[in-house]
Amino acid sequence: MGGNRGVAYIGKGKVEIQEIDYPDLVLRDGPGVNPLNVGRKCEHGVILKVVTTNICGSDQHMVRGRTTAPEGLILGHEITGEIIECGRDVEFMQKGDLVSVPFNIACGRCRACKEQDTHICLNVNPDRPGSAYGYVDMGGWVGGQSEYVMVPYADFQLLRFPDKDQAMSKIRDLTMLSDIFPTGFHGAYSAGVSPGKSVYIAGAGPVGLAAAHSAQLLGASVVIVGDLIQERLDQAKSFGCETINLREHDDIGEQIEQILGTPEVDCAVDAVGFEASAHGAGGGEAPATVLNSIMQLTRAGGKLGIPGLYVTGDPGGVDEDAREGTLKIRLGLGWAKAHTFVTGQTPVMKYHRELMNSILSGRAEIAKAVNATIISLDQAPEGYQQFDGGASKKFVIDPHGMLK
Template sequence: MGGNRAVVYVRPGEVEVRDTSYPELILRDGPGVNPLNVGRKCNHGVILKVVTTNICGSDQHMVRGRTTAPSGLVLGHEITGEVVETGSDVEFIKKGDLVSVPFNIACGRCPSCRRQDTHICEHVNPDRPGSAYGYVDMGGWVGGQSEYVMVPYADFQLLKFPDKDQAMDKILDLTMLSDIFPTGYHGAVSAGVKTGSAVYVAGAGPVGLAAAHSAQLLGASVVVVGDLIEERLAQARSFGCETINLREHDDLGEQLEEILGVPEVDCAIDAVGFEASGHGENAGEAPATVLNSVMDITRAGGRLGIPGLYVTGDPGSKDDDAKEGTLKIRFGLGFAKAHTFVTGQTPVMCYHRDLMKAILSGRAQIAKAVNATLISLDKAPEGYKRFDGGASKKFVIDPHRLVRS
């Protein structure tokens, strides 16, 4: 059997491409693999030749040293690939199929999966509900920023593209179905975006841009995006969003009033998460800033969609409470305004088929919205550095140079 190459976390601020073992239909011991998962047989799985795999902001949290990720962890949970081997229990997915892989690993059998809560599957992570590829404390399923990867529960999870040639023509859009597009869309749905809504999106990284585009698809009358980086705000403006530079303005409500005529919105989306910064020219990290600010500017009775990542432990934080996942949130304000909060990982399978159809019809232009940028596997370390530096790009890795540019 051939070899494999993958993007591996080395230490804070450093990733590299290493030779790794070719995947098998069994979960072997390795960095980050839960000991209780070692030896787990996956005859229900497939081996994929990775066509595209994306760098995610969640990966960046690990690379910055803001989690307990071990050295040697293979990164990557946004995977699109071609099936090259199927397990003996796989019935409907066939060799040669081109498929999108939800970042949530889900068995399809447990009570959560039967409720379509595939983001909190009860069978794939021995420590707690929910699992993902290449992510710390998520059961140790090997990541997909690689040439080949094993995907379990293939019949249940995989989204097969109906026409391979059509899919390859739109692959930079379709690669977003594994995580970022459903995650942004979930944020907008959770926030209750509907026809005519005025929406605020905190963060103009790829998830924030995906949430903004999703809000437009759902009928928002205006989408306002706030961020600290002007390059990212320019990307939001490129597809019709209003923007606020929070480095230059520390009064969010005042800026919203200039745009909307009132200092509040119908609903808001937190696409930043636990590494949030304060507002203003000299502001530093302040992890509760976004949650408190969106409560402040969302109308009474409004909803807050929170796809931004929050963690149970942040060893790299300068705030002692935040190191244990505790934030100083003005919950009383949210209570007084009768806000609804929706948190947690996105149940990708609730959305990915409909979003695929929106892409194939031309209705959704997600690659354009997030500025999808193709790179080779060897350029992944450089992509991580550029992304960490604030580049307004969604880096898409093409391990086998299969994508027509």
């Protein structure tokens, strides 16, 4: 058995690199593992040598202490790797394959999976539908910000890259297929972005930037991105987006009117989630801000894509309601305007193959859009600090130094 190291959450605001167990094809007991999942055999799984694994804004929520994540949880759900061991029941994947791992863990057998709702698989998380690696209340599957990781249900889930050398030459883009690119695309697609439409993206973090690039791929006429951090807005501008600094302007409608000639857009995306802030100078945390603002800004009959994370438990919530995920949302406004809301985890497998082809053809340049920045595993704690400070970078961890 070999060694392994991974990024562990050790308390509010802190992660560290720890020696962890080398994976095998059984889900062992450990921090966050649901007791009903302990000892679960995974002969349908593989062991991956992790080639790249990314830091996600969802990880940051846990590290900030804004969830009920237990100390010692090994983080990381954005994984790309090389298969080095296959379980007995794996038929179609082989050692040496370079693959993208959807962050949703899905069995491929339940009703949800058969209906392509792999984000709400019914068999992998005893607590509720849906699961992910290295994430709170998601069943306890060990995270992939590590050197090696076990991935179950390999034949069903894994996306194999057709040419290994070509894939490594585009790995900065392809690493985004595990979560951020499909999530951004899902936000734009579910918001109804199509040729000629205008779209407002709330948030210029990596998911917001991915949603903006996806909106361009879908043919949007104008993509407007709003954020509180100018550095992130500058990144959105770098690939052709219009921007609004929400720290300087609290009336988004007025700013949109200056861009479009009307204070409304055809569709909108919430790429912020439950740690939203009020707009304007000195605005504090106000978790319903984005949801209410995009209802106000979106035309009647429009759609709202909501890939931003909302939780059922937030120890750091601004009030008792927020601590249990109850927010003061103007649902009556959305009802009156006949809005369509699409929420929840992204079903990555609905999109990842086509997005891979867009990358390999040169059509999609997602690494450029999100400012992919390569770091070593030992640099991960610093990456978390910079990301928490608002750096406009998508940190990509290279655990084995395989990227040139």
